[in-house]
Amino acid sequence: MSHFGRSGPPDISDTYSLLVLNITFRTTADDLFPLFDKYGKVVDIFIPKDRRTGDSRGFAFVRYKYADEASKAVDRLDGRMVDGREITVQFAKYGPNAERIHKGRIIETSPKPISSHKSRSRSPRKRHRDDYRDRDYRRRSRSRSYDRYERDRYRGRDRDYRRRSRSRSASPDYKSRRRGRYDDERHCRSPSRSVDSRSPARHSPSPRRSPSPKKSISPQRSLSPRKSPRDASPDNRSRNGRSASPRSVSPRGRPDASRSPSPRHSNGDE
């Protein structure tokens, strides 16, 4: 359909990339081309697609030949209704042409012309982005959905990387967070755990791995809840007279503490 991106990234040396957000998931490059081409010379349009589903991710990159045209497109197309949705057009920041960007501040991709008109395009967008407190809930909501299948295939590394990048800009403590994430990942990939998980998988059932220590108590009351009262605590019943659950009933004592340290005893006995 779209002749864009048929041979990968063309010549980005003299192009200015615009990031188009909030586009519909069915909007294609061909749909954006006429729109953006009206305001300048569009050399390429790229819409990142999902690796798994191959569907659009909801944003696109439009490359202009000249910065002034790009800025004009930003000013004119930002907030434009496309396919029933208001798109967001802004200069790309983390793209392959980041070499032109200096610490988040665009050098060449952001000439003076837009400096004056930029306010207009940024105002509406900012209001929708920063003022929305539901962002957290929305983000998490989607995160869960993504994790669902990402964990099955990609471990969600790609998404994490991008999310962290954004956080880094706002928070210099990214180091702390990054370390935490790293630690978490490492912990998850712990060899001991991996081996442990795999070992019992084909070697023997897993129900024995974790409940090992608890097993002492579990089988005892689970296997023979009736046998215990009359076999293990005849004295208790005698003392209470008519206790329905001698082991469970403890008015003042601490049966839990007493039973805890002596699970092996019962087990060994049995």
Next chain:
DNA sequence: GTTGAGCGTT
């Protein structure tokens, strides 16, 4: 059939 923060490919 769905979703809605965000920054990209041969």
